[in-house]
Amino acid sequence: PLSFRGISSREIEARVYKALADFGCDHLAQRPAKRLSGGESQRVCIARALVTEPELLLLDEPFASLDVAMRSAMMEEIRTVAQKRGITVLLVSHNFSDVLYFAERAVAIFEGKILQDDRPEILMRRPVDEKVARLVGMDNILPCTLEQEGEKRFVTLTEGIRFAYRGPIAATTSVFCCLPGDALTLCDGEEKDPADGRVVLECLIDRVLPGIGTNRVLVRLGNMILSVRLPRDCAPSQLQSGVRICLRFDPQEAHVV
CATH class of the missing domain: 2.40.50.100 (RNA polymerase II/Efflux pump adaptor protein, barrel-sandwich hybrid domain)
Structure with a gap:
């Protein structure tokens, strides 16, 4: 994608290593994809998505296959990098804990319809109906x-x-x-x-x-x-x-x- 934009080989290499370094995986630059662990693959995939310096990053259940420790680390890293670079992140998740930790705004969607659009803490404590209450895991x-x-x-x-x-x-x-x-x-x-x-x-x-x-x-x-x-x-x-x-x-x- 970078070469199609007319970016020089030197700048491409610099961007790739910077993106990998942001997620602590620059040491994996020369490793074949088949030899990456699940957590390493997730980090490299996010780094690849960011190497083009997008304004909007779409993530669909990016933490679903990760263990608890890796999940927390990835959320923190993505949030930090997105804030530092001014990137808007649209995160799809069925785990409302991810939303509470990660998002400044939450949208509850059920059967293709938006039921509530507000701050995460409002959805958690003041859901508009029973569906949203169950979706956010109301106790x-x-x-x-x-x-x-x-x-x-x-x-x-x-x-x-x-x-x-x-x-x-x-x-x-x-x-x-x-x-x-x-x-x-x-x-x-x-x-x-x-x-x-x-x-x-x-x-x-x-x-x-x-x-x-x-x-x-x-x-x-x-x-x-x-x-x-x-x-x-x-x-x-x-x-x-x-x-x-x-x-x-x-x-x-x-x-x-």
């Missing part, structure tokens, strides 16, 4: 009813959980209450009295799923299961299956779709 999508009493509205979940709702209503066909897992906290029994208008519920720990820096805790309220995401250093003292504990959340974090 808790709970069937509910919405009732109007005078000037106030109330959300009622299963198990008779009811609280005042002041937020917008994103849809009218089906009604679900979205609760991000990081908006829920767990506290020991002595803290179960409501404070600052928060909803406080007694529940039972069903499962604890450890993660890197975060525990995902599944708690049971009757027949309802809620997913709570807690920083590992903020977990209550008795975080194990079968323990009774209090769940707490601010109703303003709830979002009805």
Whole structure:
């Protein structure tokens, strides 16, 4: 592509090595493609795409086949190079964690239709409907009813959980209450009295799923299961299956779709 543009051999060589160096793979310049590992192939492919110095870079699931460590490294490298060179990147991904880390703007597309176009954090916490909520991996999508009493509205979940709702209503066909897992906290029994208008519920720990820096805790309220995401250093003292504990959340974090 560069030779077709009338670029000299010396400049082509300089651009190629610069593109490879940006992704830490200049040492692979003379290695045959068949001898590259999966991660090395990904790096070289991105470098080849950037060697023409495009204004727009289109990436379709570029991190799908990479392990966690390589995935994080590639995202950081592409983001850094794109910002340094002023390149707009259009990234297609089914992993919303990639979008949160990488993008300044997110578009949710379902069956060829744009459902929502906003900042990634808005899609994550204020999806326009149930489809977007599931697409971004909303932790808790709970069937509910919405009732109007005078000037106030109330959300009622299963198990008779009811609280005042002041937020917008994103849809009218089906009604679900979205609760991000990081908006829920767990506290020991002595803290179960409501404070600052928060909803406080007694529940039972069903499962604890450890993660890197975060525990995902599944708690049971009757027949309802809620997913709570807690920083590992903020977990209550008795975080194990079968323990009774209090769940707490601010109703303003709830979002009805």
